[in-house]
Amino acid sequence: MDFPINRTDLRELKKGIDFAFRDFSRTYGDAIEAFFDPLMHFMVWLEQLMIGAPWQVMILIFAALAWLGSRSLLLVLGTICAFLLIYYLRMWEDTMSTVAIISVATLICIGIGIPLGVLMARSERVQAVITPILDIMQTIPSFVYLIPVVMLLGIGKVPGLLAVCIYAMPPIVRLTNLGIRLVDKEVLEAAGAFGASYRQKLFDVQIPLALPNIFAGVNQTIMMALAMVVIASMIGVKSLGVPVLRAISNQYLALGLMNGLAIVALAIIFDRTSQKYGQRLQKHRQGGHDV
Amino acid sequence: MSDIKVEIKHLYKVFGPNPVTMVEHVKNGTSKQELLNEYRHVLGLKDVNIKVLACGVQVIMGLSGSGKSTLIRHINRLIEPTTGEIMVNGQNILAMDTQELREFRRHTLSMVFQKFALLPHYTVMDNVAYGLKIQNTPLIEARERSQKWIDRVGLSGFERNYPAQLSGGMQQRVGLARALATDAEILLMDEAFSALDPLIRTDMQDILLDLQEELQKTIIFITHDLDEALRIGDNIAILRDGEVVQQGTPQEIVLHPEGDYVNDFIKDINRSRVLQVGSVMSNELINDGPEIDISMVIEEALPKLSAANPKGVVTRDGKAVGSVYLDRMITAITRPKSTSKGKVIYS
Numbered sequence: 001m002d003f004p005i006n007r008t009d010l011r012e013l014k015k016g017i018d019f020a021f022r023d024f025s026r027t028y029g030d031a032i033e034a035f036f037d038p039l040m041h042f043m044v045w046l047e048q049l050m051i052g053a054p055w056q057v058m059i060l061i062f063a064a065l066a067w068l069g070s071r072s073l074l075l076v077l078g079t080i081c082a083f084l085l086i087y088y089l090r091m092w093e094d095t096m097s098t099v100a101i102i103s104v105a106t107l108i109c110i111g112i113g114i115p116l117g118v119l120m121a122r123s124e125r126v127q128a129v130i131t132p133i134l135d136i137m138q139t140i141p142s143f144v145y146l147i148p149v150v151m152l153l154g155i156g157k158v159p160g161l162l163a164v165c166i167y168a169m170p171p172i173v174r175l176t177n178l179g180i181r182l183v184d185k186e187v188l189e190a191a192g193a194f195g196a197s198y199r200q201k202l203f204d205v206q207i208p209l210a211l212p213n214i215f216a217g218v219n220q221t222i223m224m225a226l227a228m229v230v231i232a233s234m235i236g237v238k239s240l241g242v243p244v245l246r247a248i249s250n251q252y253l254a255l256g257l258m259n260g261l262a263i264v265a266l267a268i269i270f271d272r273t274s275q276k277y278g279q280r281l282q283k284h285r286q287g288g289h290d291v
Numbered sequence: 292m293s294d295i296k297v298e299i300k301h302l303y304k305v306f307g308p309n310p311v312t313m314v315e316h317v318k319n320g321t322s323k324q325e326l327l328n329e330y331r332h333v334l335g336l337k338d339v340n341i342k343v344l345a346c347g348v349q350v351i352m353g354l355s356g357s358g359k360s361t362l363i364r365h366i367n368r369l370i371e372p373t374t375g376e377i378m379v380n381g382q383n384i385l386a387m388d389t390q391e392l393r394e395f396r397r398h399t400l401s402m403v404f405q406k407f408a409l410l411p412h413y414t415v416m417d418n419v420a421y422g423l424k425i426q427n428t429p430l431i432e433a434r435e436r437s438q439k440w441i442d443r444v445g446l447s448g449f450e451r452n453y454p455a456q457l458s459g460g461m462q463q464r465v466g467l468a469r470a471l472a473t474d475a476e477i478l479l480m481d482e483a484f485s486a487l488d489p490l491i492r493t494d495m496q497d498i499l500l501d502l503q504e505e506l507q508k509t510i511i512f513i514t515h516d517l518d519e520a521l522r523i524g525d526n527i528a529i530l531r532d533g534e535v536v537q538q539g540t541p542q543e544i545v546l547h548p549e550g551d552y553v554n555d556f557i558k559d560i561n562r563s564r565v566l567q568v569g570s571v572m573s574n575e576l577i578n579d580g581p582e583i584d585i586s587m588v589i590e591e592a593l594p595k596l597s598a599a600n601p602k603g604v605v606t607r608d609g610k611a612v613g614s615v616y617l618d619r620m621i622t623a624i625t626r627p628k629s630t631s632k633g634k635v636i637y638s
Contacts, residue, residue: 190408193367194422194473195397204424208412283453 117176160237179213215278302375307332353530
């Protein structure tokens with residue numbers, strides 16, 4: 001067959017890209033690593049704190065958070081049972097590492113994702129630029145962006161965290177954008193008619209009314225971060241993904257199942273808690289005079 | 292009553308990618324339909340000129356699509372005009388920059404919306420205080436001032452409810468209180484009572500007229516309901532396809548409708564409730580008969596006369612100024628036949 005580009009040229013092209021990136025990572029790798037240093041220290045500190053704390057205290061904290069979020073006794077009970085089981089089946093440390101990385105990843109996604117979503121909602125042009133980038137982030141096979149991340153930063157927590165964030169950020173950006181665009185135009189017009197500035201409209205009207213959608217985004221982000229944990233463990237993130245990987249390569253059925261189910265338990269707890277919290281944010285939508 | 296508060300001069304609004312050149316076409320006689328078919332532009336407003344007097348209720352009336360909501364949004368520049376001038380308190384509001392416009396909207400005028408447009412996540416109290424919050428009024432003062440208006444519109448006890456927990460009529464009272472709380476001199480009301488059922492609507496009109504007597508604001512009121520327009524308006528402008536077809540007091544519009552369009556409108560109204568004795572009196576002074584004030588509507592004046600006693604003394608401030616006859620009043624309130632020319636013939 002006849003291709004417009006011959007084999008040698010193609011090889012040269014690929015080599016060119018590879019060498020260029022290798023040179024780039026040799027020149028700037030250290031600087032970039034240094035830039036992420038505080039983040040790594042924070043993650044290590046958080047992980048050590050959670051592993052180091054007495055397990056009873058941690059379970060109480062989780063139960064309290066579940067109560068604050070959901071106000072559901074059933075969920076609190078489920079949370080306590082799940083974590084007790086995790087402790088007795090000796091998956092405690094990996095589970096704490098997982099919760100630590102998920103928490104940091106979610107915070108980063110919220111911190112970057114919500115402002116990005118706000119910008120997208122404000123301008124059609126920004127939306128036109130960001131939407132395809134989000135599409136790429138969600139569909140490109142994770143291993144593909146693991147390569148340059150590992151080349152730049154080596155293996156470890158920070159590259160793992162980046163990989164998780166790349167995968168988990170799109171939903172919160174999309175849903176923030178959507179939520180703000182769905183805010184009732186009349187209410188927004190009323191705010192404008194009373195002389196509200198852009199900032200006042202954003203913080204008094206748009207974000208509060210978009211919160212249910214934004215919260216659905218946070219929920220999705222947490223779920224996707226959890227799903228990414230196994231892949232992140234391939235590049236050296238300590239988490240429940242590590243025993244799962246070991247189980248795959250050695251065909252340990254029970255080990256894989258137990259750690260897999262621990263991830264599922266975390267997912268269910270996070271999901272129900274954040275969903276219930278999101279619903280409670282919409283209290284004002286209820287009708288009836290005697291609330 | 293003689294100060295001009297808001298003046299709209301030669302206002303044109305065309306929607307589309309190239310509005311300014313379209314205005315020239317409209318000035319040269321292109322109709323709304325031709326503009327749409329040939330140039331794909333929508334004519335919103337065409338050469339609107341309205342003078343709104345201070346402390347009066349100016350009604351702008353028209354059917355849906357006549358441009359009335361577009362027009363009212365020009366007065367606080369929620370919509371920018373294509374060409375024309377809008378003066379408020381003698382100041383050209385089109386010359387204002389963003390900051391000036393914001394201050395203008397905060398202090399000079401406020402607006403009530405057809406679908407209420409309350410903030411669903413705020414309580415009644417916070418909704419009423421919203422305009423003050425935007426002005427950065429201290430919270431305690433804002434609450435105090437809002438409470439006064441909540442009480443005034445009859446919502447005491449509902450301060451901590453959310454809008455979704457209130458009926459439509461109550462929600463619009465919140466909307467009204469919110470607009471009044473900023474003490475703005477001009478009140479823009481965009482079909483404010485149209486979404487309410489008839490009884491509640493009459494109720495709200497009463498509240499508004501009551502408040503107006505006390506507050507003497509300048510109110511610009513949009514409606515598609517002629518009965519409402521005649522009831523609350525000191526002055527009415529009738530809008531059709533973006534053009535003002537007639538302006539005048541309710542008496543003038545009912546007695547001298549210009550053209551078939553206005554004529555069709557006034558055909559079905561209750562004339563006895565609009566026409567005042569002054570419109571049908573004669574200058575002949577008589578001595579006996581019940582005294583009837585010149586501004587009384589015929590509906591109220593009729594019971595004072597009877598077949599046995601068919602004439603009354605018309606008074607102004609207690610002094611006799613003329614007389615009125617039963618048959619003249621009855622003639623005036625019968626529905627007129629319109630001729631092919633659109634002129635109204637009585638008798």
